[in-house]
Amino acid sequence: MAKANQSPVGKMFDQREFRNALGSFTTGVTIITACQADGTPVGITANSFNSVSLDPPLVLWSLAKSSNSLPAFQAAEHWAVHILSHDQDALATHFSKRSQDKFAGLELERGLGNAPLLAGCTTRMQCKTAYRYDGGDHIIMVGEVMHFEHSDTAPLVYQRGNYAIATRKDLADEAEALIKATAGSTSFDENSISHLLGTAYFQLHGMLREYGAQHGLNDAEFFVLNTLAAREGRKLEELNRLFVYAGHAPLINVLDDMTARGLLQVVVDHGENHEHGLFYLTPLGQELAQQIAAAGRQCEADMMQRLGTVDSLALRMLLRRFISTSDDTLLPGES
Ligand SMILES: Cc1cc2nc3c(=O)[nH]c(=O)nc-3n(C[C@H](O)[C@H](O)[C@H](O)COP(=O)(O)O)c2cc1C
Numbered sequence: 001m002a003k004a005n006q007s008p009v010g011k012m013f014d015q016r017e018f019r020n021a022l023g024s025f026t027t028g029v030t031i032i033t034a035c036q037a038d039g040t041p042v043g044i045t046a047n048s049f050n051s052v053s054l055d056p057p058l059v060l061w062s063l064a065k066s067s068n069s070l071p072a073f074q075a076a077e078h079w080a081v082h083i084l085s086h087d088q089d090a091l092a093t094h095f096s097k098r099s100q101d102k103f104a105g106l107e108l109e110r111g112l113g114n115a116p117l118l119a120g121c122t123t124r125m126q127c128k129t130a131y132r133y134d135g136g137d138h139i140i141m142v143g144e145v146m147h148f149e150h151s152d153t154a155p156l157v158y159q160r161g162n163y164a165i166a167t168r169k170d171l172a173d174e175a176e177a178l179i180k181a182t183a184g185s186t187s188f189d190e191n192s193i194s195h196l197l198g199t200a201y202f203q204l205h206g207m208l209r210e211y212g213a214q215h216g217l218n219d220a221e222f223f224v225l226n227t228l229a230a231r232e233g234r235k236l237e238e239l240n241r242l243f244v245y246a247g248h249a250p251l252i253n254v255l256d257d258m259t260a261r262g263l264l265q266v267v268v269d270h271g272e273n274h275e276h277g278l279f280y281l282t283p284l285g286q287e288l289a290q291q292i293a294a295a296g297r298q299c300e301a302d303m304m305q306r307l308g309t310v311d312s313l314a315l316r317m318l319l320r321r322f323i324s325t326s327d328d329t330l331l332p333g334e335s
Contacts, residue, residue, distance in 0.1 A: 023160040033118070043095050082117075083123035103116060112147070122155045126148070130144045208295060215291070220248055225285060229281065232281060236251075
């Protein structure tokens with residue numbers, strides 16, 4: 001253990017350290033709601049939620065005595081637990097702030113005891129207060145679950161003060177074992193990031209190249225078509241530079257062939273000092289490029305569907321983070 005803390009008799013731990021220690025216990029995130037006698041709804045974000053008993057079905061959570069919502073929950077006979085979905089972190093933040101009207105603009109149903117029911121959660125439970133216990137600076141609320149509904153939507157996770165998403169670890173175990181086995185080795189490592197990124201790229205790209213081949217495009221022509229689809233009006237030198245950079249042999253007859261097949265056209269630009277040709281796609285070339293782009297989107301959507309919503313979200317997030325560690329100007333939305 002890196003940091004030890006002992007509570008001197010009659011004294012408190014260092015509270016911040018204690019919070020940090022508790023933060024290593026990863027939890028889901030809930031919003032717990034109830035209705036006051038005057039009909040006003042209350043709700044707070046809580047990660048102290050836990051299961052207690054299956055028979056009878058009991059759950060618990062603890063409420064800070066400092067919470068504005070304390071009187072409402074102390075009086076409430078019923079309350080509703082919402083286990084949040086992976087995409088509801090903004091809602092969790094919203095309900096963790098002290099505000100008079102947390103429910104403004106939210107789509108609500110009403111449950112037992114008129115408790116407000118929020119939409120979009122992975123699980124909802126309607127509970128009847130069974131017990132309340134004193135728990136230091138919190139009140140421990142135990143409720144009997146009277147009604148529940150749940151879905152397959154992945155839950156939101158809270159760990160070390162951050163919202164997170166959870167991704168399965170079964171394959172990661174193998175990966176970890178491999179990483180350990182190859183640590184320090186100088187031979188080629190199939191678990192290196194560069195190998196994994198490269199393989200993933202070629203896998204995805206390979207499917208698209210196949211689509212290009214079905215439309216009579218070889219690798220070089222496929223590259224030219226996509227490069228011009230991204231931005232047209234490029235000079236021969238620029239195309240050549242990109243071409244060689246991508247690992248192809250310099251363009252020789254590719255452009256002529258594609259022009260002859262009606263996919264490209266050259267427009268002569270009368271520059272200040274000299275004339276040069278700029279390469280554009282013809283309507284036929286544009287149509288083919290659009291078909292390839294649509295196939296690309298479909299291909300990616302299929303792969304992401306196989307991964308599942310949360311894993312594809314995790315993959316995107318990690319790739320973005322990976323890219324921005326080397327250059328945070330490369331991605332839109334990064335500062
Ligand atoms: C992730 C997270 C988990 C929280 N868990 C709890 C909890 O279990 N119990 C609690 O009383 N407060 C918890 N809070 C703090 C409350 O959400 C916050 O103090 C409350 O919404 C304040 O509102 P109120 O004073 O209007 O009741 C948590 C906050 C966050 C961000």
